[in-house]
Amino acid sequence: MSGIAGIFHFDGAPVEPGLIEKMTGAMAYRGPDGLNHWVRGPIALGQCMLRTTQESLEEKQPLANEDESLVLVMDGWLSNWEELRAELLAKGARLRSRADAELVLRAYEAWGKDCLVHLDGDFALVVWDARKRLAFCARDRLGNKPFNYHWDGKTLVFASDLGPILDNHWVPRVANLGMVAEYLTGKFYLRDETLWDRVMRLVAAHQMEVGIDGPRVVEYWKPTLNNALPYSKDVDYFNHYLQLFADCVRRCSRSHRAAAYEVSGGLDSSAIFCVADKLIRSATLPAPRICGFTFSFEDTSAANELHYARAVADHLGIPIHEVTPSRSPVSWFKRQACAMRDFPGFPNETMFNGILQQAASMGCRVLLTGEGGDQWLNGSRTYYAEALSGGHWISLLSDFRRDASLFGFRTASRWMAQFGILRILPINYQNGLRRLVQSIRRDDRRIDFFWLTESMLNCLVERRSKVEVSHVRQSCREGQRILYEDMYHPARDHIIERLERAAARSGIEKRHPLRCASFAQFALDTPERLRMRGDRNRFIHVEALRDILPKAVAERRNKAEFSVVFREKLVNMRTLMVETIPKARGDWVIPDGVERLFQLYQDDPNMNGLMWLLWGLFGCHSVDLSDT
DSSP: OOEEEEEEETTOOOOOTTHHHHHHHTTGGGOTTOEEEEEETTEEEEEEOOOOSTGGGGOOSSEEOTTSSEEEEEEEEETTHHHHHHHHHHTTOOOSSSOHHHHHHHHHHHHGGGGGGGOOEEEEEEEEETTTTEEEEEEOTTOOSOOEEEEOSSEEEEESSSHHHHTSTTSOOOBOHHHHHHHHHTOOOOSSBOSBTTEEEOOTTEEEEEETTEEEEEEOOOOOSOOOOSOOSHHHHHHHHHHHHHHHHHHHTOOSSOEEEEOOSSHHHHHHHHHHHHHHHTTOSSSSOEEEEEEOOOSSSTTOOHHHHHHHHHHHTSOEEEEOOOOOOHHHHHHHHHHHTSOOOOHHHHTTHHHHHHHHHTTOOEEEOOTTHHHHHOOOTTHHHHHHHHTOHHHHHHHHHHHHHHHOHHHHHHHHIIIIIGGGSOHHHHHHHHHHHHHHSOOTTOOOOTTBOHHHHHHHHHHHHTSOSOSSOTTSOHHHHHHHHHHTOHHHHHHHHHHHHHHHHTTOEEEOGGGSHHHHHHHHHSOGGGTEETTEESHHHHHHHTTTSOHHHHTOOOOOOOHHHHHHHHTTOHHIIIIIHHHHTTTTBOHHHHHHHHHHHHHOTTSTTHHHHHHHHHHHHHSOOOOO
């Protein structure tokens, strides 16, 4: 299920003939199994079908109940389809098919807006409730499926993509310069905006009810911060982790065709594929077979992980398909930006297109990734703060001795001060100390925004002022605070949506076992010393899966680095970046500033992520953001 769209005229005006068909037609790539529509006077709904599970073969959307008082469109799949089906049957629900959409419709019928408590998985959905004359909209807990909308005071229009919304004559096409400023600086602040003014995104874990009085948006879920797992030994955490990890892989692998897996050779994707292989050998994986895919960087760059991917293949005794990374030309990015009316993505994201296309050519409809591993498994030295604040003196001494042995007494002492003592001070003291250190230690490599015009700087300052100081209570553990704030970081929303769109273009649904809500909750429930210990990052992951991973991967310390795919593009883009774009976008950037920025990148391509800033300027310029 790969795309939804709809129009609600709350003033009673009929939807223009052919309008909803035009919206789904603009997203036809999302519906290789058909585009379908439901129109009744002022209401029109459309869905682009991609069938990815055995149950979806019985599904047709838009889906109405018997008297059409409820009509659903949904992009997504449920991870708790087994439990929800049993729960509904116990309530006496009449299920006409095994489809996930049928379960969702009946869940709304049974519980109304409280149905979201009972739904888990990846989804963006809308239910038209004719009796209440309102549209009920929702997005999954971690935002793995996209949902964009526009409200003008009387009409709600929504779609999985931006283009079908902007194509409607009553939707103004006005650039959101604040979002442009975020891309130009790499500083992301707001989660509910797009590159277009008043064209919004529904944020992850939020629901929206829209009636004659307009949208009402509320958050329906957030992870808890006071869960105390009943474990005193590391091995108990390892066992829990292994069971949870395998369950997430099992649920995400549900497919009526071969399930595909990215197998980079990294710890996350390799573990997912190894667990999937174990599950299919025990006949507990809900997919007929598995296929692994990896990049074939035939060079000595830091991007080459073939050694590790081949170790996984040898360990399991099954082949992993080696695919040349996609090297889309600059013109491809420009075409995508114009077609999608959105940022076209970064080169390290689009290099996956070849894997997606080969998986699709082999009949796969579902592809699992290791996305989320960096988010939930990377640790920090804040285990010092957790030990100090919790009075865990034995753990504190053990961690200090270990770090001193591995890295030296001075380094361990510095970490104790920086990630321990400093982090448990009141926030005003922390900020004061940081300002003092910055004033004493001037960093000549620090980047200010010298390439931005004053008006764009003002946009950035205004957006920053709208951001809440913190999403998290002061009473939480330091490691929890880092994970929690990272979960709400706006840049992650953009990345996931671009990855989803790229997969849909190839007729693939991407799924992320490490971006399941249950996995996120467990990460927040575990102490920081289980993520990082000594010289081992992802400690709990490696220890829990040590008997499943090949030794070469389990002992791996380095990580692939894909800046090479940026350099391949930017090396030939100097004229475009320092002359063409600054001339066309004089209201955004200062020409001399952009030239200086590009020169800094050429002098040191690894300096403070300059490649992201330059590509951000190129990507925003490529979108036709002209006012109409």
